[in-house]
Each structure stands twice: as structure tokens, then as C-alpha cells.
Amino acid sequence: MSFYDLYLQHKDFDLKKIFSVVSPGSIQNSLERDLLDIGQYIQLISPQAENCLEGMAQRAYAITRRNFGKTIQLYTPMYLSNYCENSCLYCGFNLNNNIERKKLSLNEVEKEAQFISSSGLKHILILTGESRLKSPVSYIKNCVKILKKYFSSVSIEVYPLAEDEYSELVASGVDGLTIYQEAYDQEVYAKMHVSGPKKDYKFRLEAPERGAKSRMRNISIGALLGLGDWRREVFFLGLHAKYLQDKFPDIDIGVSVPRIQPQVGDFKPISMVSDKNIAQIILALRNFLPRIGITLSTRENPDFREALIPLGITKISAGSTTAVGGHTLCVEHLQKYSQFEIQDQRSVDEIRGMLECKGYQPVFKDWLNF
Amino acid sequence: MEDSLEIAGEKVNNRLFIGTGKFASYSIMKRALEEAKAEVATVALRRVDADSKAENILNYLPKSCRVMINTSGARDADEAVRIGRLAKAAGAGNWIKIEVIRDNKYLLPDNLETLKAVEILVKEDFVVFPYMSPDLSIGRRMAEAGASAIMPLGSPIGSNRGVKTRELIEIMINEINLPIIVDAGLGKPSEACECMEIGSAAVLVNTAIAVSDDPVRMAVSFSKAVCAGRLAYLSGIPAAGKIASASSPLTGFLRDKK
Numbered sequence: 001m002s003f004y005d006l007y008l009q010h011k012d013f014d015l016k017k018i019f020s021v022v023s024p025g026s027i028q029n030s031l032e033r034d035l036l037d038i039g040q041y042i043q044l045i046s047p048q049a050e051n052c053l054e055g056m057a058q059r060a061y062a063i064t065r066r067n068f069g070k071t072i073q074l075y076t077p078m079y080l081s082n083y084c085e086n087s088c089l090y091c092g093f094n095l096n097n098n099i100e101r102k103k104l105s106l107n108e109v110e111k112e113a114q115f116i117s118s119s120g121l122k123h124i125l126i127l128t129g130e131s132r133l134k135s136p137v138s139y140i141k142n143c144v145k146i147l148k149k150y151f152s153s154v155s156i157e158v159y160p161l162a163e164d165e166y167s168e169l170v171a172s173g174v175d176g177l178t179i180y181q182e183a184y185d186q187e188v189y190a191k192m193h194v195s196g197p198k199k200d201y202k203f204r205l206e207a208p209e210r211g212a213k214s215r216m217r218n219i220s221i222g223a224l225l226g227l228g229d230w231r232r233e234v235f236f237l238g239l240h241a242k243y244l245q246d247k248f249p250d251i252d253i254g255v256s257v258p259r260i261q262p263q264v265g266d267f268k269p270i271s272m273v274s275d276k277n278i279a280q281i282i283l284a285l286r287n288f289l290p291r292i293g294i295t296l297s298t299r300e301n302p303d304f305r306e307a308l309i310p311l312g313i314t315k316i317s318a319g320s321t322t323a324v325g326g327h328t329l330c331v332e333h334l335q336k337y338s339q340f341e342i343q344d345q346r347s348v349d350e351i352r353g354m355l356e357c358k359g360y361q362p363v364f365k366d367w368l369n370f
Numbered sequence: 371m372e373d374s375l376e377i378a379g380e381k382v383n384n385r386l387f388i389g390t391g392k393f394a395s396y397s398i399m400k401r402a403l404e405e406a407k408a409e410v411a412t413v414a415l416r417r418v419d420a421d422s423k424a425e426n427i428l429n430y431l432p433k434s435c436r437v438m439i440n441t442s443g444a445r446d447a448d449e450a451v452r453i454g455r456l457a458k459a460a461g462a463g464n465w466i467k468i469e470v471i472r473d474n475k476y477l478l479p480d481n482l483e484t485l486k487a488v489e490i491l492v493k494e495d496f497v498v499f500p501y502m503s504p505d506l507s508i509g510r511r512m513a514e515a516g517a518s519a520i521m522p523l524g525s526p527i528g529s530n531r532g533v534k535t536r537e538l539i540e541i542m543i544n545e546i547n548l549p550i551i552v553d554a555g556l557g558k559p560s561e562a563c564e565c566m567e568i569g570s571a572a573v574l575v576n577t578a579i580a581v582s583d584d585p586v587r588m589a590v591s592f593s594k595a596v597c598a599g600r601l602a603y604l605s606g607i608p609a610a611g612k613i614a615s616a617s618s619p620l621t622g623f624l625r626d627k628k
Contacts, residue, residue, distance in 0.1 A: 067528050069394075152416075249473045250445045250473065252474055253474070361393060361394055361396070364419060366417060368415060368416050368453070
């Protein structure tokens with residue numbers, strides 16, 4: 001059995017019917033329990049729970065503080081290549097978009113690594129567009145070899161791989177895998193992913209399991225909010241995270257809930273996800289899965305990011321760019337290569353200062369080179 | 371009266387060991403260690419950043435504080451051993467808390483893998499402190515393998531639930547001829563005191579101190595509670611009974627007359 005089977009069991013779940021019997025009292029009862037089950041999680045993502053956010057926030061704050069302390073892990077993304085064979089309606093790297101394509105040479109990777117590591121960061125997330133031809137596993141492996149000289153943790157956010165390919169990367173020093181399903185609803189997924197290998201819903205959905213079997217240490221999953229009904233998407237995200245946590249208890253599972261942002265092209269979100277919705281989602285996930293990592297990217301603006309931190313966030317990016325070579329190539333190149341527009345352009349030092357001001361210790365290093 | 375804990379030929383006067391994770395800053399952590407007069411602090415090697423612009427946690431430990439590296443992040447014996455060796459090579463000493471966890475939901479330790487790591491690291495001249503779920507048989511095997519102390523958990527890490535495993539810990543204290551140090555789960559100074567009253571050699575506390583509103587004062591209060599509990603233990607705590615024991619006994623008239 002894989003998560004796809006669980007998805008099939010739940011895909012016709014009538015969430016609205018369950019929502020219709022949720023009351024402030026039932027939400028309160030759920031919040032008084034030590035551990036919440038999936039039914040209680042559904043209550044927390046219901047429309048009625050919008051009136052219970054303060055209670056959810058108090059509980060989420062206490063849990064996060066107890067489990068993770070007054071600390072926030074820092075990392076930054078590094079884009080290696082924007083060549084892509086997919087046509088995904090929402091993505092700036094869509095092969096039909098007329099953008100300049102670029103793949104970093106190994107020298108350029110080293111330059112980026114030197115620049116990023118001079119900011120003190122020790123955790124890096126490397127990304128590529130989906131092109132096995134332009135950025136094959138062997139290329140990623142060569143990049144990792146360089147990056148391991150500078151960083152204690154290297155995570156990948158690349159196209160879904162086979163288990164033996166993940167194992168190869170783990171052996172070369174990769175310890176984390178980030179792979180977002182984008183849309184859990186299979187019909188929405190099919191509409192968004194028009195052509196290319198990413199059309200294969202199941203191969204992507206099962207990638208976190210393959211990564212777990214290859215002994216990754218951290219696996220981060222997510223849904224790109226704005227493509228379909230967010231409550232339904234977040235229901236499946238919670239179900240998926242719980243499934244992975246139960247099946248692979250020695251792997252740190254993380255979640256992220258990015259909202260669609262403007263990028264090259266003219267795609268507009270199909271459904272709106274408000275700030276209040278995002279807060280509710282984070283609170284529901286934290287209350288449901290007390291030990292899960294929750295990452296907040298620079299897709300959100302600085303004020304909102306800061307306000308969300310106490311609600312359950314454990315990891316944030318800093319000094320981010322979504323352009324290939326964006327850390328060291330000259331500025332006029334940036335727009336040509338970027339995947340989406342970031343909202344928080346603060347440097348690592350600025351983010352560090354902000355966290356210290358808010359009473360959090362910025363954690364630069366939380367793993368080691370074996 | 372001198373009452374120090376002796377481990378591997380070294381004397382430790384303060385029986386409150388403090389974990390260094392979860393603090394809002396290293397400077398607060400340092401003050402907490404100083405004010406509590408801590409002599410042993412555990413540090414996760416994964417957090418030690420010796421060569422970067424970011425601050426190095428080891429520079430914030432008071433000089434009087436001995437470092438006990440922990441193997442946080444190890445998923446099996448092999449990884450724990452590798453972390454131990456890295457720590458020693460990095461000059462972090464040879465006191466090592468073995469922490470092997472394959473359960474990221476409750477963070478409960480894997481006793482079997484921990485035992486394997488004890489067997490290896492003892493042979494490599496480490497002073498080994500295994501963190502474990504209280505279990506007499508495994509504890510005995512760890513002792514036979516050469517552990518310097520055994521660290522059973524009071525309740526899951528970070529849970530602040532207190533000494534839920536008290537009965538099992540008491541058995542280990544009675545049966546294992548090594549210092550038993552209660553590690554994890556203590557949420558209040560009174561719970562640390564309770565551990566000391568039942569004969570624990572020391573306690574290790576992190577979350578309850580680090581995430582309190584005033585970690586410095588909380589560290590001091592834990593330190594005092596540990597002292598009080600230890601003193602009570604040494605004083606011989608009278609057995610508790612359900613029947614009242616009158617200070618003016620009813621049968622006093624039966625005493626033999628001089």
C-alpha cells in the first residue's frame with residue numbers, strides 16, 4: 001500500500017458534510033485532547049474553526065515552544081537550472097514561457113556556495129526545473145559534491161526520482177528531500193499539468209515514500225494553494241504527512257503551504273487563499289501533528305511571516321532568490337530566470353536580527369557532515 | 371559534608387545537568403548555566419558550528435562547565451558511534467550521552483541500538499552515558515558493557531510530564547550499581563526534587579528551563595530543588611504510611627517502668 005491507495009479511499013470524502021456538524025463546542029473538545037485524530041483535524045480546517053483561531057493559536061504556540069523551543073532553523077534555496085520539460089500552468093519555468101534558460105556550471109555552483117556560506121548559512125536547498133536531459137542525477141550529484149564542502153545539510157527539490165536514484169544522492173551527501181504534490185486533487189492536478197513528465201500524478205505522489213526508503217533524514221511535502229479548494233488540499237496534505245510520519249517514524253517529516261504568487265506568464269490563482277486562511281491552515285497542522293516541521297518561504301511578505309512565526313513555524317528561508325545563479329550573477333539577469341516573485345527579500349543578517357528581536361534563536365546549523 | 375557525584379574519576383558537585391537546546395539565545399543559556407552553577411551541560415554535536423560566522427555554542431559554556439556531547443540525530447548505533455568519534459576529533463572531550471532515536475513522534479530512544487553503541491564507545495575510551503527507556507535488563511547490560519551512568523527517561527523528551535516512569539526508575543536505582551540520572555520529561559523543579567528524593571544520582575533538564583519565561587531563574591530553582599531532594603535522600607526520608615502515627619502513643623502506659 002502506498003499513499004495513493006489512501007488517497008483513493010478518501011478522494012470522495014464529503015468534507016462539506018463533516019463541516020456541517022462542526023460546532024465551536026466540538027472544536028473546543030478537540031483542542032483539549034492530547035492528540036488529535038484525522039476527524040478532529042477536519043474540524044480545525046472547517047469554516048466554523050475560523051471563529052476559534054485564538055484557542056487554536058494558544059495551543060499551537062505552547063506545543064511548538066515545548067517541542068522546538070525558542071528557535072527557528074534557517075536555510076536558503078539555490079536554483080541550479082531552469083530548463084524544464086513540463087507545461088504547468090502556474091509555473092514560471094513552463095517550457096512554453098519565453099524566458100532565458102540557464103544551467104549553472106560547476107564553477108558557478110562553487111561561487112554561489114561560497115557567497116551563501118559567507119552569510120553563515122549551513123543548510124541549503126537546491127532546486128532544478130524538470131529536465132532529466134539538462135539536469136540529470138549525475139549533474140545534481142556533482143553539484144552536491146561541491147556543496148558538501150560548504151554546507152552541513154544539503155536538501156534537494158528536484159523532479160521526482162526513482163528509489164535507487166534517491167539512494168545515490170543520499171550516498172553523495174543529500175540528507176533532505178522537498179517535493180510538493182502541488183495539487184492533491186487528481187482532477188485539478190491533471191488540469192494544471194498540461195504536458196511533460198510531471199503529468200504522472202502517482203509517480204510524484206509516491207516520491208516522498210521512495211525518498212524515505214532511501215534513508216533521507218528529512219522529507220518535506222506541500223500543496224500549492226490557490227490551484228483548487230484549499231480545505232480539500234489541506235485535508236490531503238495533513239493525511240499525507242500523518243501517513244509518512246506513521247510509516248517512517250525515524251524520518252523528520254515537514255510540511256509547507258505555499259500560496260501561488262505572480263510569476264512570468266499570466267496565470268491567476270483559481271481560488272483565493274486569504275491571510276486568515278493561511279493562519280488557520282498552519283494552526284490546524286500544528287495542532288494535529290505536534291512534532292512536524294513547518295516551513296515558511298519568502299512567498300509571504302515580511303510582516304505576515306513575522307506574525308506567523310509563533311503559530312508553529314520551525315523553519316524559514318532567508319536571503320532567498322528564485323533565479324538560477326541569483327546569489328552571484330548580475331542583477332539584470334535575475335528576472336529572466338526566476339520561478340516566481342518573492343515577497344521577502346531580506347538578507348540573512350536582517351532575518352537573523354528580526355528573529356533575535358522577537359526572542360528566537362536563529363539556528364544556522366542543525367546537522368553534520370558525516 | 372562533601373557529597374559529590376564521582377564519574378570516571380571526576381567529581382561533580384552540582385547534580386543538575388542542563389541541556390543546551392531550545393534557548394532563545396546562547397547568552398541566556400550561558401547565564402542560566404552560570405546562575406545555576408551547572409557543572410555538566412549536554413550539547414548536541416549537530417548544533418556545534420565551529421567554523422562559521424554564526425556563534426559557536428561551545429564558546430558560551432562557562433569554564434566550570436563540563437561538556438557532555440550528545441548524539442542527537444543518530445538513528446542507529448553506527449551513526450551514534452560516528453558522531454561520538456567526530457566529537458572527540460573536534461576536541462569536545464570524551465563524555466558522551468548516547469541518544470539513538472528512531473521515533474520522531476514521541477522521541478523515545480531505541481534501547482537496543484543504544485546498547486550496541488555503548489559497547490563500541492566504551493572500548494574506545496569514552497565516558498558513556500546512555501539515554502534509555504527505563505528497562506532493568508537493558509540497564510544491566512549497559513552497566514556490564516561499561517557505561518559510566520544510566521540515563522532513563524522520566525517521560526518523553528520535552529513533554530514536561532514529570533516522572534511517569536517512577537516505579538521503573540526506582541527499581542533501576544535499587545538494582546544497578548551505577549549512578550542513575552533521570553533525563554527527559556521533568557517539567558517542574560518539584561519533579562526534579564522527587565527524582566533526587568528517590569535516590570537518583572542526578573537529573574538532566576532542558577526544555578522546562580529553556581522555554582520558561584525566565585530561564586535563568588528557572589535554572590536556579592531547579593538547582594535548588596535538586597539540592598533539596600538530594601539532602602532529603604541523604605537524611606533518610608521516613609516511610610509514608612496510611613495509618614496515623616500519634617506522637618503521644620495510646621499504648622505508652624505499657625512501657626516498662628524504670
